[in-house]
Amino acid sequence: QLQLQESGPGLVKPSETLSLTCSVSGGSISSNDHYWGWIRQPPGNGLEWIGSMHYRGSTYYNPSLKGRVTISVDTSKNQFSLKLTSVTAADTAVYYCARGYYDSSGRPKNFDYWGQGALVTVSS
Amino acid sequence: QSVLTQPPSVSAAPGQKVTISCSGSSSNIANNYVSWYQQLPGTAPKLLIYDNNRRLSGIPDRFSGSKSGTSATLGITGLQTGDEADYYCGTWDSSLSAGVFGGGTKLTVL
Numbered sequence: 001q002l003q004l005q006e007s008g009p010g011l012v013k014p015s016e017t018l019s020l021t022c023s024v025s026g027g028s029i030s031s032n033d034h035y036w037g038w039i040r041q042p043p044g045n046g047l048e049w050i051g052s053m054h055y056r057g058s059t060y061y062n063p064s065l066k067g068r069v070t071i072s073v074d075t076s077k078n079q080f081s082l083k084l085t086s087v088t089a090a091d092t093a094v095y096y097c098a099r100g101y102y103d104s105s106g107r108p109k110n111f112d113y114w115g116q117g118a119l120v121t122v123s124s
Numbered sequence: 125q126s127v128l129t130q131p132p133s134v135s136a137a138p139g140q141k142v143t144i145s146c147s148g149s150s151s152n153i154a155n156n157y158v159s160w161y162q163q164l165p166g167t168a169p170k171l172l173i174y175d176n177n178r179r180l181s182g183i184p185d186r187f188s189g190s191k192s193g194t195s196a197t198l199g200i201t202g203l204q205t206g207d208e209a210d211y212y213c214g215t216w217d218s219s220l221s222a223g224v225f226g227g228g229t230k231l232t233v234l
Contacts, residue, residue: 037223039169046126047161047169047212049223062222096168103157107216108223110159112180114168 002027004097004115012091012122018084022097022115029078030055035100035108036080038071040093041117048093052100052108053080060108087122094119127152128213128226135232140203144229146196146213152224156216158196160189163210163228172211173198203233 008020022036029036037052051061053071061069065084073080084091095118098111129147136142146158160173171180173189176196188199196213213226 039225046210046228047214047225049214049225052223060221060223063220101174103216107156107221109157109216110171110174110214111161111169112171112174114170117168 002099002113004099004113006095006097006115006118008118008120010119010121012087012120013124014088014122015086018082018087018091018095018120018122020082020095020097020118020120022080022082024078024080024099027099029073029080030075032056033101035102036071036073037098037100037108037111038082039096039098039111039114040091041096042090042093050082050084050095054102054106058106089122092120092122126227127217127220127224128215130211130213130226130229132227133230133232135234136203137234138203138205141199141201142203142231144198144200144211144213144231146198146226148194148196148215148224150194151219152194152215152217153191153196154194155218158189158191159214160187160196160198161212161214162207163212165209169212200231205233207231208233 035052038050053059099113100111161169163169176191177189
């Protein structure tokens with residue numbers, strides 16, 4: 001059974017960089033069939049797609065995050081990571097990592113396995 | 125404001141049927157696969173429906189998905205109190221080159 005687990009600081013200061021890691025167990029991150037992505041959910045609000053990455057390097061990001069986001073994969077550790085720079089209080093959210101599939105055009109289309117989520121608060 | 129529009133809430137009695145709509149545009153729903161997720165209180169979202177109308181393994185056939193043009197619909201029959209949750213639609217937006225979710229619909233089983 002595939003499992004994903006987010007880890008990282010729960011508190012980040014404004015203007016600093018949010019860094020989270022997702023550890024994957026029960027399956028390989030070097031799967032040709034899957035994308036690995038991040039989704040966030042501000043307290044009391046809905047889901048926001050952050051980005052997805054295939055281990056071969058194809059990456060998509062939410063344009064609303066305006067170049068602040070980077071997703072990377074470490075196949076040696078079976079992990080993938082999220083970095084979000086210049087954070088503000090608006091970036092306070094539960095951050096989920098997830099695995100997904102892509103369509104015939106190579107674009108991410110869903111998320112079938114999710115981590116439990118990690119709350120990150122941006123505050124001084 | 126979400127790219128995909130869902131009703132904030134729906135409700136129905138146990139045993140009844142409910143539908144949740146998801147409205148989009150030609151750049152997202154009309155030309156890409158739609159998925160539906162269930163989020164029980166305090167838990168991570170769970171994929172129910174993918175590729176517009178395919179149930180993930182283990183999902184009861186009380187849950188169904190459909191798509192027509194720029195809209196998609198999640199149907200739930202034989203409502204149970206355990207179905208009370210937030211439901212989200214999701215798809216790819218070709219104009220944004222990004223994934224998008226609806227704002228979510230809170231289902232109350234009265």
